[in-house]
Amino acid sequence: MNGPILAAATFAIAFSLAAPDSTQAAGGAKAASEILGRVSASRIAVISDGDFLAQTYGTAELAPREAGYRDLLTIMSQAENKIVTRSIPISNSVTSAPEILALTKDGRTAFVTERLGERPEGGKRIGDLPPGRRLFAVDLSDSAPRLSATIEIEAFPEALSISPDGESIAVVSNTPEASFVQIVAYRNGRFGHLARFDLADLGVTGSAPAPRGGVTATNVHWHPSGRFLAVNINTQSRVAFFEVIGGDDAPMLRPWGNVVKVGADPFVGRFTPDGRHYLTANWGRNFAATNLEGRIPQTPSTISVRLANPAESHRPARHNLVGAAETDFSSEGIAISPDGRLVATVNMRGTAFPPGSARFHRNASVTLLSFDPATGAISKRADYSFEGVLPEGGAFDRTGDHFLVTVFQGHDGSLPEAGPGLEVFRVEKGDRPTLSRLGRVPLPHGAHHVDLAP
Template structure:
């Protein structure tokens, strides 16, 4: 159910700063959606540019349900040089219903994943010196051996390895993570076989040293007919995957045991020193 149109709500990116004990905020309109994983906002390495994905588009007059919203197709770039006055510097059309994005550690490429009823895709977009994303190059994840050729899979996460050479992609309804190498010519090839994880690996992160990939396994029953049946009543888990050495032509990644967390974990962060999750 959507809020009434008369409420006047808009999708915004808000930047908040703490100045002498006072919180000061500034906002700019940027279409996005709470229906996506918490992975639709990413910053450039220096924090100067914010990239925002639109999973679902804006409402039309008379819309009252989220199911009436159109599929999103926009990646917006926002300049944060002056945090008191963020400004949009560009927008790029991307694949339908994008779910998550990540910026390469060198800041020169944005990766995103998207799902529709027919297929799931990875897109790589070059980033100019001004932070504006260019036209995407699209890779069908079924063609890369990760998703079902018939479509209908739910890819919810993409992350860059600290080296900027590899990607991890979570397929939450298949309980597995695929790893890929982005070659210098732009080709994307599997880096080892996909790894089976715990139930519903919604999001994930590489450790700062690049030796492990951690997944937050939400644990939902994605076959349940309603939200009450879908949400778990048992703890979610976090799981570490030990990665093969970079450049190993026979790469084999090894899943580790799961550790319980609280219920319904939807996000994951690792401290810069790699000691805390």
């Protein structure tokens, strides 16, 4: 946010690509090129917030201007035996769920939305940041990323999802008056028709003495068939499902089956690759608390919801809660492997607390879980800790052999290899799957979500 969104220059850094040794165990820090050379992806995209520090949540003070941090979209790709990294300034905010960045399947376009807008001149506190109102499309087809389209949407967007055909973007926003699902058409590098749906008009209401009656939508995700959307209402611990009907330029939504009660504070969620289940990462925050100590919980979990079978159109759709498994403290991001058999959550633990707090943890973690696509059974394998502050987003690569986690910043005095970046793990598959740490790829301050193109 430190500068215009169309700031002129992007920059490129090329790393020499060492020949990967797939049998080498994780040890000390390895060159970023070697680590990324193992990952199966045509492009890796990471979004970074330059306005916030980890302690901003407690102090409300933004990062000092002199730190030089910026809101950036960073793109890493392989070209001629090199890992090439390029970045472009794109307004974004870590105050949303990690789901504000997504790549199209072909890796040619990245979509980003901003919950809070660009920092004004002289802005020093959270309250100085205006509401975010924009959805951005970034063209990645050329050697340098380029902002190709922008559209204004409802204020305070929380999350987005790309339809399987890549031609529609779903976004949820929470204004002071209403929670909205928006569907934006995107073709030939341009945004088209924008359809807005008030969740209250779709039957999702609340009576709490809070904005919108206590309804807050924090996640939207497109079903693999392209026919349905899931929307997480984290303040009510519920997930609502909608069928998308009508043409691409005039879509409509109607409820699909029942709204499902899940675990406390389902901040983010994902459909499984086969479309039979929907999994949520339940943070479990206390929304009535007035300070960080009171709000951050210690009992998150991951929930499996079995979906109705769309083929059984003669029956009313009925979704059921079928499984649960504890993860680790302050679980936020969630990812599912391409084969649907592994689930990973990204857990902040107590890294958000100041070092003097009794609840401070220097290490965050990833929880690896096994999932049975047939039954919906889910079971925890283990927690894998690593040093870093506020890790949030995570993603498996194309083959499911690696898992990548964003780290927002390092601890004061930490070495570069423990600072902001991508923590990369190798997935050891088999009857007893495990994770093995490969190392960290340094990135600009504020990394909070990652997405990969096959």
